Amino acid sequence: METTDVVIIGAGVLGCAVARELSRYRLSVTVLERAHDVGEGSSKANSGVLHAGFHPRGGSLKGRSCVEGNALMRTLVRELQVPFVESGGLMVAFHDDGVEKLRKKASQGRQNGVTDLSLVDGDAARVLEPRLSSKVIAALVAPTTAVVTPFHLVLAMAQNAAVNGVRFRFSAQVERVEGNADTGLGSALLPAGHRYLLHLTDGSRLAARFVANMAGDDAQRLDSLVHPADYEIQPRLGEFLVFDKQDPADAVTHVIYQAEETDEGGTLLAPTVEGNLLAGPTARNVSGFDVTASSADGLEHVRRVALKLIPDLDVSTVIANFAGVRANITNVAKEQKDFVVRASAEGFVSALGIKNPGLTASPALALLAIDELRKQGLRLELDPAFDPVRPAHVPFLKRPAADQERLLQEDPTHGHVICRCEGVTEGDVRAVLRESLPPHTIDGVKKRLRTGMGRCQGAFCTPRLVATMAALLDVPETAIVSGERGGHYVTRMAK
Amino acid sequence: MAEAARQTSGGLRLAASGGLGPAGEPFDLIVVGGGPAGLAAAVAALESGLTRVLLLEREDFLGGVLPQCVHDGFGLHLHGVSYTGPEYAQLWRERAEALGAVAVTGTTVLAIAGPREDRLLVVEAVGTRLGGRATLLSRSVVVATGCRERTRGQLGVPGTRPAGVLTAGTAQYMVNVKNQLPGDKVVVLGSGDIGLIMARRFKLEGADVRLVLGEEATGLLRNHIRCVRDFDIPIRYGWGVAYIHGYGRLKGVTVAPMDSSGGFDMTRRVYVRCNVLLIATGLIPEREILAGCSAGPSEGLFVCGNASSPHDLVDQVTQESLAAGRRAAEMVCAAAGTQPQSLSEQTLSLLEMTVTEPKGRADAGMPAGFEWAADAIVCTACPTGCIMRVDERGRVSGNACKLGRQFARAESSNPVRLFTGTVRVEGADARLLPVKTTAEVPRAKLMDVARACRRIHVQAPVALGQVVRTDIAGTGADLVATQTIGSALGLSGSGF
Numbered sequence: 009m010e011t012t013d014v015v016i017i018g019a020g021v022l023g024c025a026v027a028r029e030l031s032r033y034r035l036s037v038t039v040l041e042r043a044h045d046v047g048e049g050s051s052k053a054n055s056g057v058l059h060a061g062f063h064p065r066g067g068s069l070k071g072r073s074c075v076e077g078n079a080l081m082r083t084l085v086r087e088l089q090v091p092f093v094e095s096g097g098l099m100v101a102f103h104d105d106g107v108e109k110l111r112k113k114a115s116q117g118r119q120n121g122v123t124d125l126s127l128v129d130g131d132a133a134r135v136l137e138p139r140l141s142s143k144v145i146a147a148l149v150a151p152t153t154a155v156v157t158p159f160h161l162v163l164a165m166a167q168n169a170a171v172n173g174v175r176f177r178f179s180a181q182v183e184r185v186e187g188n189a190d191t192g193l194g195s196a197l198l199p200a201g202h203r204y205l206l207h208l209t210d211g212s213r214l215a216a217r218f219v220a221n222m223a224g225d226d227a228q229r230l231d232s233l234v235h236p237a238d239y240e241i242q243p244r245l246g247e248f249l250v251f252d253k254q255d256p257a258d259a260v261t262h263v264i265y266q267a268e269e270t271d272e273g274g275t276l277l278a279p280t281v282e283g284n285l286l287a288g289p290t291a292r293n294v295s296g297f298d299v300t301a302s303s304a305d306g307l308e309h310v311r312r313v314a315l316k317l318i319p320d321l322d323v324s325t326v327i328a329n330f331a332g333v334r335a336n337i338t339n340v341a342k343e344q345k346d347f348v349v350r351a352s353a354e355g356f357v358s359a360l361g362i363k364n365p366g367l368t369a370s371p372a373l374a375l376l377a378i379d380e381l382r383k384q385g386l387r388l389e390l391d392p393a394f395d396p397v398r399p400a401h402v403p404f405l406k407r408p409a410a411d412q413e414r415l416l417q418e419d420p421t422h423g424h425v426i427c428r429c430e431g432v433t434e435g436d437v438r439a440v441l442r443e444s445l446p447p448h449t450i451d452g453v454k455k456r457l458r459t460g461m462g463r464c465q466g467a468f469c470t471p472r473l474v475a476t477m478a479a480l481l482d483v484p485e486t487a488i489v490s491g492e493r494g495g496h497y498v499t500r501m502a503k
Numbered sequence: 504m505a506e507a508a509r510q511t512s513g514g515l516r517l518a519a520s521g522g523l524g525p526a527g528e529p530f531d532l533i534v535v536g537g538g539p540a541g542l543a544a545a546v547a548a549l550e551s552g553l554t555r556v557l558l559l560e561r562e563d564f565l566g567g568v569l570p571q572c573v574h575d576g577f578g579l580h581l582h583g584v585s586y587t588g589p590e591y592a593q594l595w596r597e598r599a600e601a602l603g604a605v606a607v608t609g610t611t612v613l614a615i616a617g618p619r620e621d622r623l624l625v626v627e628a629v630g631t632r633l634g635g636r637a638t639l640l641s642r643s644v645v646v647a648t649g650c651r652e653r654t655r656g657q658l659g660v661p662g663t664r665p666a667g668v669l670t671a672g673t674a675q676y677m678v679n680v681k682n683q684l685p686g687d688k689v690v691v692l693g694s695g696d697i698g699l700i701m702a703r704r705f706k707l708e709g710a711d712v713r714l715v716l717g718e719e720a721t722g723l724l725r726n727h728i729r730c731v732r733d734f735d736i737p738i739r740y741g742w743g744v745a746y747i748h749g750y751g752r753l754k755g756v757t758v759a760p761m762d763s764s765g766g767f768d769m770t771r772r773v774y775v776r777c778n779v780l781l782i783a784t785g786l787i788p789e790r791e792i793l794a795g796c797s798a799g800p801s802e803g804l805f806v807c808g809n810a811s812s813p814h815d816l817v818d819q820v821t822q823e824s825l826a827a828g829r830r831a832a833e834m835v836c837a838a839a840g841t842q843p844q845s846l847s848e849q850t851l852s853l854l855e856m857t858v859t860e861p862k863g864r865a866d867a868g869m870p871a872g873f874e875w876a877a878d879a880i881v882c883t884a885c886p887t888g889c890i891m892r893v894d895e896r897g898r899v900s901g902n903a904c905k906l907g908r909q910f911a912r913a914e915s916s917n918p919v920r921l922f923t924g925t926v927r928v929e930g931a932d933a934r935l936l937p938v939k940t941t942a943e944v945p946r947a948k949l950m951d952v953a954r955a956c957r958r959i960h961v962q963a964p965v966a967l968g969q970v971v972r973t974d975i976a977g978t979g980a981d982l983v984a985t986q987t988i989g990s991a992l993g994l995s996g997s998g999f
């Protein structure tokens with residue numbers, strides 16, 4: 009029987025943060041991920057904002073882990089070479105009661121450990137962000153608010169974990185978890201010290217000493233197999249609009265929140281690392297975690313809020329829309345709602361209801377989860393071979409001339425531009441198809457290289473990408489699928 | 504082999520062409536984009552006597568979008584002949600080549616900057632055949648980069664993001680160049696020319712084209728006739744796509760009439776099952792490479808063809824671009840204190856012709872949702888599109904010329920059409936060879952000809968005009984190649 013010290017269920021931002029952190033130690037760690045790639049759940053489609061930590065209730069786990077995560081992230085992005093922009097954040101008020109709310113947020117923030125918040129008037133806010141609405145009368149300024157490309161963060165943590173010995177298994181969906189007789193959660197006969205047997209939907213099984221249940225939308229179901237069910241978690245969708253690359257001369261550079269909105273629906277504006285502008289999300293209950301369709305009303309709401317904040321925004325420069333789904337706890341009063349990271353059974357830790365600001369908090373929540381496992385007997389012995397650095401793939405066109413010359417000698421396809429909007433060459437595609445945890449789909453390449461994310465939305469690059477992928481993977485073009493949920497780009501050869 | 508051949512068609516030729524003078528010496532003109540606009544600009548500049556003219560093209564072939572436009576209707580105004588796209592491209596490619604033009608394909612221009620203090624413009628390019636990344640200097644630059652298409656994201660259509668939603672031009676490239684079919688149950692959003700032409704292409708490839716939707720009736724009338732009405736494809740004006748369904752693969756679209764405020768009347772919505780949605784809702788000039796460039800015509804920077812604004816006819820593009828190439832040459836010569844050579848007779852006569860706006864547009868005076876009068880005949884002999892009638896005694900009215908009268912008579916008895924399409928080609932980098940029939944064939948036989956084409960394989964090399972099949976599908980007409988394709992020489996096959 010296959011065995012491992014720690015099994016991590018889910019390769020979202022949380023699962024990958026736990027994996028990367030555990031890869032420091034002399035342990036055998038296996039990540040089981042239902043999808044074909046990392047970061048396919050909530051971690052893929054979100055705002056990518058590293059919040060400062062003034063949104064959540066003062067002193068809550070959400071608040072503390074957000075502030076701590078925001079601080080830890082700085083080392084992480086440096087070691088893992090993840091592009092990151094310290095944009096700063098502004099929460100703006102249009103009315104007096106909004107100003108009241110800003111004061112409340114400021115004091116909450118301080119309770120959570122944000123030390124550098126300041127309240128300024130509308131004019132001062134417009135000095136920071138000149139295109140901000142003239143109707144804004146005050147703003148809370150948060151210097152530590154930052155932005156990151158969520159998928160790149162997840163991938164970087166996963167790749168670094170993999171290099172340091174963590175095993176990733178994809179298309180590996182955990183169907184159920186059974187304990188050995190000691191746990192009172194079953195009667196699985198397992199090698200000494202292995203408390204849990206994980207049954208996968210493909211029929212395979214894996215014995216583990218410890219389990220970290222970081223399964224996002226499925227975490228509650230898995231938790232209920234080892235702990236009396238206590239939380240109800242429902243899908244809540246958020247929709248976004250993506251604007252074309254901004255003109256650096258008058259770009260919106262801060263993350264802009266508004267005080268009038270509730271935290272939940274908090275539609276915001278965020279510049280992205282790549283220079284686009286993102287507006288969203290909405291907050292709408294949907295029937296399943298796989299329901300990621302955008303609605304006309306939702307997109308209209310986002311447009312309205314975006315224009316309220318920056319009235320001269322050119323909505324004709326929208327190039328795409330998308331949506332992501334959060335894991336929302338529904339049976340706890342709003343004022344008491346919080347992240348849940350706990351040992352639900354002996355040697356079994358779960359993270360439940362990790363929605364916003366889960367991306368920001370992930371490094372802190374990972375430490376917390378690991379600490380819970382330590383308390384349950386997990387031995388953390390540093391592995392001297394641990395290498396904290398992950399070299400990022402630098403696209404050919406962003407490299408210095410000397411590098412470019414060398415690469416062209418090695419592989420002339422580096423000079424062949426495949427995606428003109430984002431400046432991606434065939435050599436870049438070849439490189440990511442060969443790196444650790446490689447993509448298998450058009451979306452997988454897109455998440456890594458941004459092919460198809462630009463203003464032409466894949467019109468130019470996709471047929472070329474399909475041909476390149478088919479040639480490199482040695483499959484027919486009709487075998488290349490669009491994304492996680494299938495979708496052949498070429499259904500058959502025309503003749 | 505293919506690789507080596509490509510080298511000859513690009514980098515080596517650049518190095519070997521002594522005419523370009525010493526390395527590092529600035530160019531007289533760099534033309535960005537090798538479509539009809541770029542080719543015409545290069546022709547005019549070379550005829551004007553510029554010697555250091557370099558044409559850069561990101562594709563592996565010259566011709567821009569024309570090689571994928573396998574249908575006919577190009578060049579009627581300037582040349583008096585209804586060429587297919589590949590034929591028109593080859594015509595201009597050969598003219599440029601005859602003048603000794605130097606083109607480097609597979610090369611993408613990233614940015615244009617300047618003018619510098621020495622008044623030179625800076626062109627940043629990358630391409631394998633250029634030996635990687637290069638900074639090129641030039642006294643003048645013509646930007647002929649064409650258009651890109653509006654996408655679903657720009658339209659803001661809500662719903663899911665499945666495979667099968669693509670722009671019409673991308674589908675055209677896939678079907679006509681790459682031999683890839685993105686699906687077989689098609690809805691087309693947009694009743695402009697590109698949408699209509701792609702509706703027919705999919706139909707001829709055996710797909711079920713379920714519906715064409717248009718905000719308003721745009722596009723040339725002859726395309727409405729030859730692409731939609733000929734094939735009984737349903738078309739609805741004033742309707743749009745309100746929602747996209749299906750994860751992974753497109754499952755269907757919700758269509759609805761548009762109201763005056765730009766929204767949809769969802770009470771009248773209809774669900775249409777399909778696995779391809781073609782977005783054909785307009786073109787946007789592609790000029791982003793100029794973002795960091797302050798130069799204009801007086802600094803030697805010219806923009807022409809669809810990069811300046813989308814044109815209805817390639818004839819207009821050619822004229823405008825000949826003029827741009829000429830102006831660039833005049834500027835370069837003036838700076839050097841010399842006189843440009845005079846243009847060839849042929850070029851001068853092309854510049855002098857008047858290209859009339861096609862009046863036969865579906866939106867010309869026709870209300871949204873109009874129905875054709877059952878006996879109306881729209882002339883498709885040229886893009887003008889006269890609307891004619893033939894009475895019981897065979898008298899034609901509404902025509903503007905003799906051709907129209909002949910057309911109306913034929914149309915009322917035995918309608919005939921030119922067939923254009925593709926066949927498989929082997930032994931070349933290209934996958935498909937564009938073809939047409941040597942004569943018009945009975946309309947009722949178009950699908951038979953298309954089916955016959957699916958069974959034909961041709962061995963490269965093939966020359967333009969070469970007969971691929973005689974008496975195709977028993978029509979009496981021959982099927983001929985509309986492009987020269989060398990053996991493994993890249994799509995242009997013209998060795999340049």
Ligand SMILES: Cc1cc2nc3c(=O)[nH]c(=O)nc-3n(C[C@H](O)[C@H](O)[C@H](O)COP(=O)(O)OP(=O)(O)OC[C@H]3O[C@@H](n4cnc5c(N)ncnc54)[C@H](O)[C@@H]3O)c2cc1C
Nearest residue numbers: 018020022042049050051055057182224226246366367368
């Ligand atoms: C619209 C929106 C906007 C947001 N904006 C921000 C923001 O700006 N800043 C911020 O900090 N946070 C933001 N968040 C929150 C953040 O995205 C989430 O908190 C975070 O991604 C949660 O990560 P996760 O790893 O817990 O879950 P997920 O990313 O959902 O990962 C769970 C993984 O587990 C896998 N899995 C599930 N079940 C099984 C099983 N049985 N077996 C094997 N694998 C399984 C899934 O496939 C998935 O890969 C936003 C969220 C949304 C939806």
